[in-house]
Structure formats: structure tokens, C-alpha cells
Amino acid sequence: MKLLLCWRIVVSDLRAFVEHKCPNGVRFQRLGDIATLVRGNGLSKKQLIGSDVGAIHYGQIYTKYSRFTTTTISRVDRDIADKLVVVNPGDVIVACTSENMEDVCTPLAWLGEEPIVTGGHTVTIRHRLDPKYLVYWLGSQAFQRQKRAIAGGVKVIDVAARKLATVMVPVPPLEVQSEIVKVLDRFTQLEAELEARKAQFSWYGHMIFPEEGECEWLSISDVAKRVSSGGTPSARNPDFYDGGTIPWLRTNEVRFQDIHDTAVYITESAVKKFLGKVDTRKLRDCCYLWRIGRQICGECDFSDNKSTLLQY
Structure with missing residues (x-):
């Protein structure tokens, strides 16, 4: 309860800060007006064995990364990298193909120091926003509602770059974006701590309450x-x-x-x-x-x- 109260206070303070910095409300703009969207091409899993340039395969966005990363788990040779889409520091990669509506358009911000590359089934967003702010917004319910209107396919769901460019994004000043990111970072950290506590509790529970057969078990009525x-x-x-x-x-x-x-x-x-x-x-x-x-x-x-x- 105390934790929930503290969180409500933080959100209330943030709302007041946004209203102070944006007295006329937050402006919304088409993503295509504030960013360049580039559809990826090529890059198979078999090519992720090189050593020259960092690379992110669209499938890894779903399985290997969270929201942000400063390193890549795979690299490709230079001759392969030259044929792929370049991802510069601060760019956001979106996995635009999935087998379900929930996962399609999962974002990943590249926060490393050097350019990397990505391949097919991705859209690289080169923008003027705080990259973490954009990633958090792409995970919001507001974006999810717009995404359903632009996604196509039945067995395989896909979102084209030209359609992704039409979504409306709230664009407060960078100072406000940064403050929003700080709050959401704290919340993300809290989520991770709670999950760790749950895992710890589960482990201790297993140790304290043994499996059936290790001690006498009785029904509740007994x-x-x-x-x-x-x-x-x-x-x-x-x-x-x-x-x-x-x-x-x-x-x-x-x-x-x-x-x-x-x-x-x-x-x-x-x-x-x-x-x-x-x-x-x-x-x-x-x-x-x-x-x-x-x-x-x-x-x-x-x-x-x-x-x-x-x-x-």
C-alpha cells in the first residue's frame, strides 16, 4: 500500500510537471513527420557468425533483448554488413513481423556507441526524440490501439513502414521526455525487483514446504x-x-x-x-x-x- 501511494505521488508530480511545461497540452505529430523509417532487408541467422560489425536479427528482438541495449549478441562480416540497413546510436529498431498481434512492432533502442546493422522484417526509426521515450511509447496502450488499425495479415501479422509512419505520437519537449523516461525507468526497475522477490519467495517456499512423499501430508479437513x-x-x-x-x-x-x-x-x-x-x-x-x-x-x-x- 505504501509503495502504491508513493507511485501515485510520483505520477501526480510528473503530471504537474508536464502541465507546467506544456500549458497548451502536448502536441501530437505523425511519426513520419519527425522520423525517417527504413525497412530492413536480408540477414539470415546463418550469417550471424561474423566478427566485424554488430548485428541484430528481428527474431532476437523478441527473444534475446529487452527494451534497450548497448551491445549486440551477434556480429556479421563486413561484406554482409555493407548490404544491410545501418542502425546508428539512438535509433529504434521495430520488429514489424510476428505470428501474433501483441508482439508485432516490438521496439528495441540501440544505445551503443557505434553503428550496427539489422535485416529483414524490421523497420529502423531514425528520429529526433529521446530514444527511450519513443520505446516506452511504442509499448503503450495508445500505440497498441493505433497498431491494430494498420497491421495486416492473418497467420503472419505485418506492419509496413509507410503505415507505421502514419501513427500519431505525443511530442512534448525533450526535457519532459527525459523526465518521463526517468519515472518509467524507476518503475521498470521496481518491476524487476518484484519479480526477483517472487522468485526468491518461490524458492524459499519450496524449501519450507517439501514435496509430497518427503513428509506426512494431510487433507485440510484433518x-x-x-x-x-x-x-x-x-x-x-x-x-x-x-x-x-x-x-x-x-x-x-x-x-x-x-x-x-x-x-x-x-x-x-x-x-x-x-x-x-x-x-x-x-x-x-x-x-x-x-x-x-x-x-x-x-x-x-x-x-x-x-x-x-x-x-x-
């Missing part, structure tokens, strides 16, 4: 005092809610954490009509499971709605 379901008093009946004093736990309050109170309270009549079968008014020290697998530990007396309750 370790729980009771497994039961709740009920939902009708929201149309005020007698079930007005003046209620019994905490009522709803599924949207189940967030993988301990719970000490609930947002809604119900009356005794609601408990008797909908929850009387299992006497859910005293559910301290229990594990509450929602249908999709979320759980919390209850540390107060409450009633629950239509989910699974484990008391132990």
Missing part, C-alpha cells in the same frame, strides 16, 4: 476443526444491516493479510437467517479462503459471506 461456507444477507433488506453490530467479512476484503475489523456490520436477524447453520459469529483464529485462492487470518469475531472458512 487439520481443521471445521470447514464451512458462509452466506450473503440481501442488501435490499435494511433489517439485515441497519444498526448492525456484528462484523461481516466480504470477499473483497480478503487481501493476504491479517484482519482486525470489517467495513460492514450486520444484525442478529441476518445471522439467524443466513448464517445460523454454522454459528459464524465466533470465528476468531481462522483462515478464510476466497474462491480464487486468496486468504487471510481472522483476529476478530466476525461473520463471513459465500466463501470457504477453516477454523483451527
